[in-house]
Amino acid sequence: MRSFSETLALPPPDNDIRREYRQLILEIDLCVQDLTTGRLAGFCKCRPGCSACCMAFSVLPLEAALLVEALVDQAESSGRQDQRCIFLRDDLCRLYVWRPVICRTQGMALAYIDEATQTIEVSACPHNFPDDAAFEHDDLLFMDPFNERLADLNLRYCRQNSLVPERRLALADFFSWQG
Ligand code: SF4
Numbered sequence: 001m002r003s004f005s006e007t008l009a010l011p012p013p014d015n016d017i018r019r020e021y022r023q024l025i026l027e028i029d030l031c032v033q034d035l036t037t038g039r040l041a042g043f044c045k046c047r048p049g050c051s052a053c054c055m056a057f058s059v060l061p062l063e064a065a066l067l068v069e070a071l072v073d074q075a076e077s078s079g080r081q082d083q084r085c086i087f088l089r090d091d092l093c094r095l096y097v098w099r100p101v102i103c104r105t106q107g108m109a110l111a112y113i114d115e116a117t118q119t120i121e122v123s124a125c126p127h128n129f130p131d132d133a134a135f136e137h138d139d140l141l142f143m144d145p146f147n148e149r150l151a152d153l154n155l156r157y158c159r160q161n162s163l164v165p166e167r168r169l170a171l172a173d174f175f176s177w178q179g
């Protein structure tokens with residue numbers, strides 16, 4: 001039997017942080033929707049049942065706290081699946097509505113600015129794009145501004161609750177085995 005890990009007894013975020021997090025998620029989802037229905041419509045093969053990208057991710061304390069709340073009625077997990085996410089069930093995400101930022105952008109051509117070299121690094125799912133895909137600027141989902149907002153929200157949450165903001169929590173550790 002599994003139960004929530006005691007290490008995830010995280011305090012609830014305040015209403016301002018919740019509101020700003022929801023706004024962040026909304027903006028990310030809209031950007032993804034624009035790309036998948038627009039410029040990338042011919043490429044994107046993401047669909048229910050495709051779960052190759054659902055690996056054992058980790059999240060910041062703020063997203064861990066929000067996920068634990070969402071999962072409070074789901075004290076049964078799919079069981080540890082090595083490198084796969086524990087929230088997969090029959091290749092579907094059991095917390096799709098509440099999935100964290102890292103899961104919402106899979107499938108896009110994710111762009112990150114390398115400040116040192118002032119170059120753009122792109123990461124894209126091989127199921128959607130060939131290795132030699134040539135992206136135009138408007139094909140890319142620039143993640144740095146979103147990640148910075150998430151980091152700021154997480155910092156506020158952690159300062160309010162005396163938590164270590166850099167500590168990432170593995171989704172696989174959301175439950176602890178008992179018996
Ligand atoms: S939380 Fe859901 S979308 Fe994210 S990796 Fe796990 S199963 Fe996939």
Ligand code: SF4
Nearest residue numbers: 046050052053107125
């Ligand atoms: S990102 Fe790739 S592996 Fe994930 S759902 Fe989309 S096509 Fe499938």
